[in-house]
Amino acid sequence: MSSVQLKDYIQEKADLIAERLARYMDTDGIPETLRQAMRYSLLAGGKRLRPVLVLATLEAFGNPIATGVPVGCAVEMIHTYSLIHDDLPAMDNDDFRRGKPTNHKVYGEAMAILAGDALLTQAFETVCEAEAAGAPAVSVLKIVRELASYAGARGMVGGQCADMEGENTQLTLAQLKYIHQHKTADLLVFCVRAGAILANADERQLALLTRYANNIGLAFQIQDDILDVTGDFAKIGKPVGSDEQRHKSTYPSLIGMEESRELLHQLVAEANQALTEAELVNDSILRALAAFIIERDY
Amino acid sequence: MSSVQLKDYIQEKADLIAERLARYMDTDGIPETLRQAMRYSLLAGGKRLRPVLVLATLEAFGNPIATGVPVGCAVEMIHTYSLIHDDLPAMDNDDFRRGKPTNHKVYGEAMAILAGDALLTQAFETVCEAEAAGAPAVSVLKIVRELASYAGARGMVGGQCADMEGENTQLTLAQLKYIHQHKTADLLVFCVRAGAILANADERQLALLTRYANNIGLAFQIQDDILDVTGDFAKIGKPVGSDEQRHKSTYPSLIGMEESRELLHQLVAEANQALTEAELVNDSILRALAAFIIERDY
Numbered sequence: 001m002s003s004v005q006l007k008d009y010i011q012e013k014a015d016l017i018a019e020r021l022a023r024y025m026d027t028d029g030i031p032e033t034l035r036q037a038m039r040y041s042l043l044a045g046g047k048r049l050r051p052v053l054v055l056a057t058l059e060a061f062g063n064p065i066a067t068g069v070p071v072g073c074a075v076e077m078i079h080t081y082s083l084i085h086d087d088l089p090a091m092d093n094d095d096f097r098r099g100k101p102t103n104h105k106v107y108g109e110a111m112a113i114l115a116g117d118a119l120l121t122q123a124f125e126t127v128c129e130a131e132a133a134g135a136p137a138v139s140v141l142k143i144v145r146e147l148a149s150y151a152g153a154r155g156m157v158g159g160q161c162a163d164m165e166g167e168n169t170q171l172t173l174a175q176l177k178y179i180h181q182h183k184t185a186d187l188l189v190f191c192v193r194a195g196a197i198l199a200n201a202d203e204r205q206l207a208l209l210t211r212y213a214n215n216i217g218l219a220f221q222i223q224d225d226i227l228d229v230t231g232d233f234a235k236i237g238k239p240v241g242s243d244e245q246r247h248k249s250t251y252p253s254l255i256g257m258e259e260s261r262e263l264l265h266q267l268v269a270e271a272n273q274a275l276t277e278a279e280l281v282n283d284s285i286l287r288a289l290a291a292f293i294i295e296r297d298y
Numbered sequence: 299m300s301s302v303q304l305k306d307y308i309q310e311k312a313d314l315i316a317e318r319l320a321r322y323m324d325t326d327g328i329p330e331t332l333r334q335a336m337r338y339s340l341l342a343g344g345k346r347l348r349p350v351l352v353l354a355t356l357e358a359f360g361n362p363i364a365t366g367v368p369v370g371c372a373v374e375m376i377h378t379y380s381l382i383h384d385d386l387p388a389m390d391n392d393d394f395r396r397g398k399p400t401n402h403k404v405y406g407e408a409m410a411i412l413a414g415d416a417l418l419t420q421a422f423e424t425v426c427e428a429e430a431a432g433a434p435a436v437s438v439l440k441i442v443r444e445l446a447s448y449a450g451a452r453g454m455v456g457g458q459c460a461d462m463e464g465e466n467t468q469l470t471l472a473q474l475k476y477i478h479q480h481k482t483a484d485l486l487v488f489c490v491r492a493g494a495i496l497a498n499a500d501e502r503q504l505a506l507l508t509r510y511a512n513n514i515g516l517a518f519q520i521q522d523d524i525l526d527v528t529g530d531f532a533k534i535g536k537p538v539g540s541d542e543q544r545h546k547s548t549y550p551s552l553i554g555m556e557e558s559r560e561l562l563h564q565l566v567a568e569a570n571q572a573l574t575e576a577e578l579v580n581d582s583i584l585r586a587l588a589a590f591i592i593e594r595d596y
Contacts, residue, residue, distance in 0.1 A: 030451040034459040038451065085415060090407035109388035113411065114459050117383060117418065118451035124422045125446035128439055137435040141426055144442050148423035153328040153336065153416035161332040161412050 003295070006288040013055050014048035020073050024126065030118075037107040037115035038122075042080045044098050047298075049220075049289075050075045050191045056289060057195025057209065062281035067198045070129035071143060075191055077123040078151050081116040086160065088112060123147070135198055143194045150190035159183030171249035177218070184224070185217025208278040212286065215271035219264050220293045225250035226260060227297070235298040264294040301593070304586040311353050312346035318371050322424065328416075335405040335413035336420075340378045342396050345596075347518075347587075348373045348489045354587060355493025355507065360579035365496045368427035369441060373489055375421040376449050379414040384458065386410060421445070433496055441492050448488035457481030469547035475516070482522070483515025506576040513569035514588045517562050521592050523548035524558060533596040562592040 001009075025039040051072025055065045087094040087102040088109060094102050104112035127147055131140045149155060159182025166175060192213035196206050228243045229252055243250050251260040271290045275283045299307075323337040349370025353363045385392040385400040386407060392400050402410035425445055429438045447453060457480025464473060490511035494504050526541045527550055541548050549558040569588045573581045 029456070031456050031459045031463070033463065034451055034456060081415075085411055088408075088411065090411060110386075110462055111459070113383055113386065113388060114455055114462075116415075117379075118455040120415065120418055121446050121450035121455060123446075125443055125450060128443040128446070131439060137439045141429060141435045141439050141442070144439070145423055145426040148419050148421075148426070152419035152423060153332055157412055157416040157419060158327070158329050158332060161329045161409070164408055164412075165329070165331065 001284045001288040003288070003292065006285070006292055009056075009285060009288075010047065010049075010052050010292075013052045016069070017048045017051040017072055017076060018043065020069055021076060024073060024122070033107065033111060034114060034118060037103060037111045038119055040106060041084050041097075041103050041115065042077065042119065044100055046098060048072075048076060050079055050187060053188060053191035053213075053289065054195045056285040057192050058199050060280040060283050060286050061196070061199035061201065063199045067130045067133045067135040068195055070126050070133060071194050071198070072191075074123040074127035074147065075187060075194075077119045077126060078147070078156075079187060081119040081123075082156060082160065084112050084116040084119070091164065130198065139197050139200075143197055146190055146193060146197075150186040155182055155186040159186065166249065168247050169249075171254070173254055176249050176251065176254060180218055180221040181214070184221040185214055188217040188220065189213040205278045205280075208274045211274040212271045212278070212290075215267045215274070216290045216293050219267040219271070219290070222251045222260055222264055222267075223294050223296065225252055226257070229257070231297065268294055299582045299586040301586070301590065304583070304590055307354075307583060307586075308345065308347075308350050308590075311350045314367065315346045315349040315370055315374060316341065318367055319374060322371060322420070331405065331409060332412060332416060335401060335409045336417055338404060339382050339395075339401050339413065340375065340417065342398055344396060346370075346374060348377055348485060351486060351489035351511075351587065352493045354583040355490050356497050358578040358581050358584050359494070359497035359499065361497045365428045365431045365433040366493055368424050368431060369492050369496070370489075372421040372425035372445065373485060373492075375417045375424060376445070376454075377485060379417040379421075380454060380458065382410050382414040382417070389462065428496065437495050437498075440495055444488055444491060444495075448484040453480055453484040453488075457484065464547065466545050467547075469552070471552055474547050474549065474552060478516055478519040479512070482519040483512055486515040486518065487511040503576045503578075506572045509572040510569045510576070510584065510588075513565045513572070514591050517565040517569070517588070518591045520549045520558055520562055520565075521594065523550055524555070525595065527555070529595065566592055
């Protein structure tokens with residue numbers, strides 16, 4: 001699959017997810033300011049890479065994507081809540097996200113906290129809709145459990161905590177890897193595993209796809225570190241050089257730019273090796289996504 | 299059931315839940331500060347009224363309580379996260395809760411936000427354990443969906459938002475009822491419904507128990523309003539008169555103390571009527587809980 005074809009694929013799926021997310025937000029029974037605050041960040045664009053991973057994994061098994069759409073929307077709600085809370089004054093204190101003022105800049109701190117809480121909670125209601133879309137209750141329940149696990153204290157929130165505690169200190173590579181693993185990779189691992197569970201993958205395939213996702217997840221975050229040095233505000237939607245300004249340890253700061261780039265290619269090679277061993281019906285999109293992650297400039 | 303017997307019942311169940319919650323918090327894989335912050339608020343005591351409602355409903359149907367224990371723990375995690383976030387400087391800015399310094403006073407704002415996020419997320423992992431305890435996946439999934447719905451933007455978070463927006467303004471009784479319904483009653487309704495779902499209640503019983511829970515939920519919050527005027531710091535664990543100081547509308551401020559007390563008795567009578575119609579195996583504990591809610595002094 002060419003990178004042009006992949007971009008079309010991502011765009012098509014991102015549009016589908018955005019349309020569905022907008023429908024989830026166009027609803028009665030929520031206080032209007034809260035609904036607006038949730039909607040503002042959830043529909044602020046973004047690559048929708050996480051939902052795309054869910055859908056691409058289903059397709060790699062030759063499955064239809066219907067059951068993956070609510071799961072993808074749920075993970076996008078989780079991702080969005082984590083950005084809203086990360087940006088708060090008590091946390092990273094960021095004013096811009098995806099080129100727009102952050103949630104608390106528009107709606108105030110209290111509402112931003114509540115909007116994050118509400119999106120996190122709604123994710124678990126949304127994921128349950130996979131059952132109505134045709135997935136067995138046992139599979140959906142397994143996905144609920146994994147979403148909570150990968151997004152929680154042992155996963156994404158734990159990574160965010162370690163990240164915060166590590167600011168203004170010189171981290172070891174092992175500490176930085178822990179942060180990247182949990183803060184970023186865990187949710188990507190969830191996406192691939194959820195797609196595989198919906199596709200009735202066996203345990204061996206599930207383990208191999210977890211390896212694939214761990215590798216691209218770490219690569220994704222290293223590429224983020226690199227873009228923070230070399231990127232373009234207009235493309236990445238936030239100030240360049242903010243990691244350095246905050247004295248944050250990054251892969252380029254710890255092992256240098258050249259070695260970081262080399263590591264990226266190793267990680268993608270390992271991801272592709274896992275795909276080969278998993279013997280899927282058609283792994284071309286998953287391969288193209290791995291390549292895209294390290295080639296992207298936004 | 300006498301009020302002494304009920305207190306013993308509540309104590310016994312509260313101890314069981316506290317012991318199980320402590321086990322959930324005694325675990326590897328969570329950054330230590332985060333684990334301590336979660337543990338601090340989750341094990342700070344409290345009546346554990348919500349889990350007790352889950353277990354008492356199961357018993358009212360003549361069922362064993364095993365499947366209700368993880369559900370009760372989950373709802374206590376949700377309740378605790380909501381208190382941590384409510385107490386934040388950007389929200390109610392409270393320094394004390396249950397007679398102890400609030401979470402952010404001990405661990406800082408950023409960690410308090412993360413501890414709340416982590417508890418909210420872990421609730422959904424915990425509720426899934428009802429399946430391992432013997433509940434069918436279909437029932438557990440229904441409970442996951444209801445937990446997210448009653449705790450989210452249409453439920454508890456929505457109530458919290460309306461409460462915040464209503465501060466320093468004179469509310470109508472309808473607005474105050476909306477806040478009490480969602481901020482407080484919704485989670486109690488969830489507890490009773492979850493117990494009933496685990497006990498395989500039919501739709502008619504589920505509707506009647508929802509009516510029971512809505513009535514005691516509203517009564518619970520009105521009693522809270524009353525205790526804020528007449529209570530004792532040592533017993534309620536927070537300063538007396540804080541609602542008035544914040545110019546918050548309450549039932550006593552809107553309809554007077556006498557009428558508030560009368561309304562309490564009406565609500566309990568309606569709750570009991572719903573129980574009678576539900577024709578349960580043994581509703582004595584649920585009746586005693588309704589009476590306890592309006593008689594309590596803490």
